[in-house]
Amino acid sequence: MMAAAAARADRPPASQASGPVAIVAGSGRLPLLIVEALERAGRPCRVLAIRGFADPATRRRADATVDLLDVRGALDTLCGWTPAGVTLAGAVARPSPAALLNTLAAYRNRETLRSLASGGDDHLLRGVLALLEEHGLQVLGVRDLAPGLMAPVGRFGALGPDEAADASVAAGRALLASLSPHDVGQAAVVASRRVLAVEGPEGTDRMLDRARTLARRPLGLGRAPAAMVLVKRAKDGQDLRVDLPAIGPRTVKRAAQTGCIGIAVGAGDTLVLDRAETVALADRLGLFLLGLPPDPEPAP
Amino acid sequence: MMAAAAARADRPPASQASGPVAIVAGSGRLPLLIVEALERAGRPCRVLAIRGFADPATRRRADATVDLLDVRGALDTLCGWTPAGVTLAGAVARPSPAALLNTLAAYRNRETLRSLASGGDDHLLRGVLALLEEHGLQVLGVRDLAPGLMAPVGRFGALGPDEAADASVAAGRALLASLSPHDVGQAAVVASRRVLAVEGPEGTDRMLDRARTLARRPLGLGRAPAAMVLVKRAKDGQDLRVDLPAIGPRTVKRAAQTGCIGIAVGAGDTLVLDRAETVALADRLGLFLLGLPPDPEPAP
Structure with a gap:
């Protein structure tokens, strides 16, 4: 441990303000959305695709490709680019625990790893972040690089919430x-004053499925619970550089199937994937889309 | 409404301190457990069985039987007993909304009903309580009538939590x-610092099923998340006279299947059904059972 710490201290920061932005690309369209936003802003970028996860279009644009667990290779490539910063974009499956241990054991204290792996997702992601930063790489978030991809404050579709929906959102x-x-x-489904579901590690999709089942029970007055909404936002202290709440067309579709009449998300801290398509679908399915401003200071 | 209110005001309280305890009996063993506890204490009691819900053993002991939605019949019978108090015990299915409306519309304002039916369970139960009290009946809880059925403070099986389990419980x-x-x-499953599931209206059993699925994912280190516990307690302000958290042998069995190493419940506010069997099963399956004292005053 001491030797590793000394080696890190000797190494100059790998990030250089004049360098490109490095995008470590998992699955989905986000990596290329960031590339496009950066290119529109005239900022150079490099894409490091993760093999088996990055979409074909991302792989065609990639400057290099690594295996998910080739931590050494990824760090060498990234440091070699002396990037202005690194951003992690797109989904990857959580690697198997054994694989995690084997590949990361060389880098971090085993007990720390064990603690990371048994904590919440936030915890694991903070570990990945710390690893990059230990190697002198500055980690940037989508919010910094492409703020236009985030939900704005207020309604951003054609529809807005009525009074009952406002109460559910609140x-x-x-x-x-x-x-x-x-x-x-990170999310919940609320209908009138009734909380139907709270998202756990199962994710938003499965939580919506659960809410749908509950909404079909004869709960209230023989119809779907009124003013059902999906509310989603970052947890306080969530590191938005690596773990960003997101909605997209699929979220809108599933929320509509659940019986939701709208989706409210944290403005500025929630990614809206494929915004034009997301908004068009919400408009067509009759859902409002609402960006919530940050919470006021809590009452004492 | 005015006429009804006047009629109620004219009516003397139906409860008489010298009267028997009336037990409105739904399904499960709880109604008879209360009868046994009252008889041991030398208190007279009468049982009003709900047709289609009360167990055969309860029906054999019943002094009268009503349909779930025969609100008039139930109130007439209960008032006729001039009971010291009424307790609601055992489960009934939430009646269909249309049936609710039709049978209760005569008693309460329709808008109030609609509001009750669309709120949380607490809300609906408070409505039933209010209806009984409007008719001069005092509603008593199991806690008052048979405190020995509630979870005690501290461990009440052979096993106790270790340090890791204590942290999960906290x-x-x-x-x-x-x-x-x-x-x-009303309940959650926690493993180490990770919240695996929060109970919504789906109930404890389904929440445990969800936690089990999550626990089988390769989340942590290739084994079930460590120190997984089920924590269950009444919500603040929950009316424990009509809505009591409960555990029993089935809870222990499902918690064990989920991978839990123990169950912690609010002492004094959680019913332990079939206590001897519950404790024996927990001991056999290696689960601790812990009664949590009430929360300290919240920090300012």
Whole structure:
């Protein structure tokens, strides 16, 4: 450990302000959306595709490709680019625990790893971040690089919430604020005053499925619970550079199937993937899209 | 409404301190457990069985039987007993919304009903309580009538939590305290610092199923998340006279299947059904059972 720490201290920072932005690209369209945003802004960038995860279009644009668990190779490539910063974009499956241990054991204390792997997602991602930073790489978030991809404040589709939906949104928002310190609850489904589901590690899609099942029970007055909304936002203290709440066309479709009449997300901290398509679909399915401004200071 | 209010005001309280305890009996063993506890204490009691829900053994002991939605019949019978108090015990299915409306419309304002039916379970139960009280009946809880059926403070099986389990219990407890004002989250599953599931209207059993699925993912280090516990307690402000958290042998079995190493419940506010069997099963399956004292005053 001492030797490794000394080696890190000797190494100059790998990030250079004049360098390109390095995008470590997992699956989905986000990596290329960032590339396009950077290119429009005239900023150079390099793409490091993760083999088996990056989409074909991303791979065609990639400057290099690595295996997910080839940590040494990824760090060497990234440092070689002396990038202005590194951003992690797109999904990867959580690697198998054994693979994690084998490949990262050389870099970090085994007990730390064990602790990381048994904590929340936030915890694991903070570990990856720390690893990059230990190697002198500055990690940037999508928010910094392409703020136009984030949800704006206020409605961003054709529809807006009515009074009942506003009340559901407020209830969901207060609920998520309460959950935030517990590293759980990036999203919830609320209908009138009734919380139908709180998102755990299963993710938004499965939580919506659960809410749909509950909404079909004869709960209220023989119809779907009224004013059902999906509320989604970052947890307090969530590192938005590596873990960003996101919605997209699929979210809109599933929320509509669940019986939601709208989606409210944290403005500035939630990515709207394929925004034009997301908005068009929400308009067509009759869902409002709402960006929530940051919480006011909590009451004492 | 005015006429009804006047009629109620004219009517003397139906409860008489010298009267028997009336037990409105749904399914499960709880109604008879209360009868046994009252008989041991030398208190007279009468059982009003709900047709289609009360167990055969309960029906054999019943003094009268009503249909779930025969509200008039139930009130007439109960008032006729001039009971010291009424307790609602055992499960009934939430009646269909149309049936609710038709049968209760005569008693309560339709808008109030609609509001009750669209709120949380607490809300609906408070409505039933209010209806009984409007008719002069005092509603008593199991806690008052048979405190020996509730979880005690401290461990009540052979096993106790180790340090890691204590930390999981503390995390779950803090989580549920945060959720409580939102009328959701009577239970949660926590492993190490990771919240695996928060109970919504789906109930504890389904939440445990969800946690089991998550626990089988390669989340941590290729084994079940460590120190997984089920934490269950009443929400603040939950009316324990009509809505009591409960555990029993089935809870222990499902918690064990989920991978839990113990169950922590609110002492004094959680019913332990079939206690001897519950404890024996927990001992056999290696789960601790722990009664949590009430929360300390929240920090300012």
